[in-house]
Amino acid sequence: MKHFQLRSRIQDQVAVIYPKGHLDAHHVERFEQEIRRIMENRVMRIVINCENLDYISSAGMGVIMGYLDEIREKMGDIKLCCVNNQVYDIFDLVGFTDIYDFLKDENTAIRAFA
Amino acid sequence: MKHFQLRSRIQDQVAVIYPKGHLDAHHVERFEQEIRRIMENRVMRIVINCENLDYISSAGMGVIMGYLDEIREKMGDIKLCCVNNQVYDIFDLVGFTDIYDFLKDENTAIRAFA
Amino acid sequence: MFKVEADLTVTIPSSTELLKMVVELTRHAVEILEFPDKEVQQIALAVDEAITNVIKHSYRYEKGRDIRIEFFIAATGLKIRIIYAGIAPEMDPEAVSVERLIKQKRKGGLGVQLMRKIMDSVEYSSSNGLNICEMIKWKKRETVG
Amino acid sequence: MFKVEADLTVTIPSSTELLKMVVELTRHAVEILEFPDKEVQQIALAVDEAITNVIKHSYRYEKGRDIRIEFFIAATGLKIRIIYAGIAPEMDPEAVSVERLIKQKRKGGLGVQLMRKIMDSVEYSSSNGLNICEMIKWKKRETVG
Numbered sequence: 146m147k148h149f150q151l152r153s154r155i156q157d158q159v160a161v162i163y164p165k166g167h168l169d170a171h172h173v174e175r176f177e178q179e180i181r182r183i184m185e186n187r188v189m190r191i192v193i194n195c196e197n198l199d200y201i202s203s204a205g206m207g208v209i210m211g212y213l214d215e216i217r218e219k220m221g222d223i224k225l226c227c228v229n230n231q232v233y234d235i236f237d238l239v240g241f242t243d244i245y246d247f248l249k250d251e252n253t254a255i256r257a258f259a
Numbered sequence: 260m261k262h263f264q265l266r267s268r269i270q271d272q273v274a275v276i277y278p279k280g281h282l283d284a285h286h287v288e289r290f291e292q293e294i295r296r297i298m299e300n301r302v303m304r305i306v307i308n309c310e311n312l313d314y315i316s317s318a319g320m321g322v323i324m325g326y327l328d329e330i331r332e333k334m335g336d337i338k339l340c341c342v343n344n345q346v347y348d349i350f351d352l353v354g355f356t357d358i359y360d361f362l363k364d365e366n367t368a369i370r371a372f373a
Numbered sequence: 374m375f376k377v378e379a380d381l382t383v384t385i386p387s388s389t390e391l392l393k394m395v396v397e398l399t400r401h402a403v404e405i406l407e408f409p410d411k412e413v414q415q416i417a418l419a420v421d422e423a424i425t426n427v428i429k430h431s432y433r434y435e436k437g438r439d440i441r442i443e444f445f446i447a448a449t450g451l452k453i454r455i456i457y458a459g460i461a462p463e464m465d466p467e468a469v470s471v472e473r474l475i476k477q478k479r480k481g482g483l484g485v486q487l488m489r490k491i492m493d494s495v496e497y498s499s500s501n502g503l504n505i506c507e508m509i510k511w512k513k514r515e516t517v518g
Numbered sequence: 519m520f521k522v523e524a525d526l527t528v529t530i531p532s533s534t535e536l537l538k539m540v541v542e543l544t545r546h547a548v549e550i551l552e553f554p555d556k557e558v559q560q561i562a563l564a565v566d567e568a569i570t571n572v573i574k575h576s577y578r579y580e581k582g583r584d585i586r587i588e589f590f591i592a593a594t595g596l597k598i599r600i601i602y603a604g605i606a607p608e609m610d611p612e613a614v615s616v617e618r619l620i621k622q623k624r625k626g627g628l629g630v631q632l633m634r635k636i637m638d639s640v641e642y643s644s645s646n647g648l649n650i651c652e653m654i655k656w657k658k659r660e661t662v663g
């Protein structure tokens with residue numbers, strides 16, 4: 146049984162990442178690699194679709210934080226969508242909800258870049 | 260969060276019990292009460308619909324076993340239906356599959372009494 | 374084969390309320406060994422059965438008594454040791470068939486049988502007022518690596 | 519308030535692989551206390567954060583070192599004590615805002631903040647080479663009973 150899985154795709158010059166399951170310090174490397182791979186391909190518009198993300202600890206949040214400055218300097222952004230209530234509460238606790246855009250659905254998140 | 264839930268209903272003089280979740284020694288009393296309540300109402304045709312039963316230990320199987328002799332003496336029976344693969348394997352390990360009828364769906368199980 | 378010290382140890386009070394927790398903990402511990410899913414579920418059930426018996430027979434449902442569960446994880450298999458006090462288990466109760474149990478209107482008698490069917494070895498021992506149930510499950514050739 | 523001996527004890531080796539197991543075990547242990555669902559999830563996260571820090575900072579990702587987690591369960595609340603060796607934690611690292619962490623391109627710095635936000639008290643102490651992280655969560659009035 147895989148506790149964490151990840152896939153991503155590109156649409157309209159926006160990379161959409163789909164983390165799935167339980168994202169903790171054990172699985173964070175895989176998540177970080179994906180963000181870096183996307184940035185190395187010079188895509189700076191990233192949507193993290195959290196529809197199937199059940200759990201995130203500060204290890205995962207650290208990755209979302211660590212590249213934001215560089216991404217925004219390069220006129221890009223990280224937006225989150227489809228976050229369930231429990232995970233949203235955690236993002237809210239650390240103050241992410243003041244810094245990142247949280248959108249209801251993926252299309253709105255992608256279009257928010259246009 | 261309730262780990263085990265139970266409801267039942269009567270159709271065509273057959274009692275259908277719906278155990279749901281995780282049935283272990285902690286929750287077995289509730290299950291046994293229900294079987295006894297049904298028998299006290301002189302209903303001896305019982306279908307256990309295991310569609311939502313995720314787990315059963317020998318405590319739960321003991322209840323299915325303990326009343327069978329009396330029920331069969333009174334021309335009734337216990338039949339099981341909609342058992343998932345994991346739970347079926349456990350029933351099979353202890354030899355239940357030689358003794359009880361296991362049916363694919365609830366209607367077939369109810370009609371098997373007619 | 375197995376190390377002398379357990380890789381993972383859990384001490385719980387004798388309460389059936391905690392059975393599900395132990396089952397899920399066992400699943401996780403066993404998953405790490407990459408047993409097939411089906412065996413993971415069944416090993417967790419064997420642990421449930423062993424602990425249920427400790428609570429029921431050794432502690433007679435008395436709450437707050439200690440049960441210590443030790444997991445020994447090796448490449449070739451898994452050893453689970455359960456250490457508890459209370460009434461020592463009868464040695465090797467004879468397996469009674471389901472047919473007989475039903476005729477006798479028994480509501481029990483399947484637990485140890487299940488443990489023995491699931492695990493490759495199940496051994497009970499007692500000394501100095503401490504009882505030990507030790508179960509081993511080897512990894513099948515085709516599932517190693 | 520809390521008993522002297524833990525109600526539930528788990529000893530795990532320092533491996534991030536086991537974090538999820540600890541999170542689920544904590545959820546179960548906390549559920550028994552009938553905390554609201556949301557708090558159950560968050561308390562489990564606080565334990566994840568504490569253990570992640572032990573593995574990362576105290577054991578520098580070295581595997582096989584012991585981490586002992588003790589749960590003290592009372593009607594009024596829950597105490598969780600984590601006992602470990604290795605490098606002693608710095609006392610009370612100052613909380614840095616997310617804005618600052620982002621400007622500094624930091625990929626960490628949120629764990630202890632989260633623990634403090636979730637729990638009612640978080641205390642670190644060290645003596646004789648053993649380190650202890652002790653966290654308490656009280657049950658709110660309206661949720662007692």
Ligand SMILES: Nc1ncnc2c1ncn2[C@@H]1O[C@H](COP(=O)(O)OP(=O)(O)O)[C@@H](O)[C@H]1O
Pocket residue numbers: 321426427429430431460461462463466480481482483484485486
């Ligand atoms: N931990 C134990 N301590 C004492 N006796 C035990 C223990 N485990 C099993 N036994 C004995 O073995 C018998 C068979 O156990 P089991 O197959 O689980 O059936 P059940 O518990 O339903 O009677 C029990 O009835 C009991 O006499």
Ligand SMILES: Nc1ncnc2c1ncn2[C@@H]1O[C@H](COP(=O)(O)OP(=O)(O)O)[C@@H](O)[C@H]1O
Pocket residue numbers: 207571572574575576605606607608611625626627628629630631
């Ligand atoms: N168990 C620990 N042992 C040693 N140092 C610790 C421990 N926990 C926390 N710290 C210190 O506190 C700092 C803040 O921890 P945290 O908020 O989790 O951020 P991060 O671990 O991401 O750096 C860490 O960088 C570390 O210096």
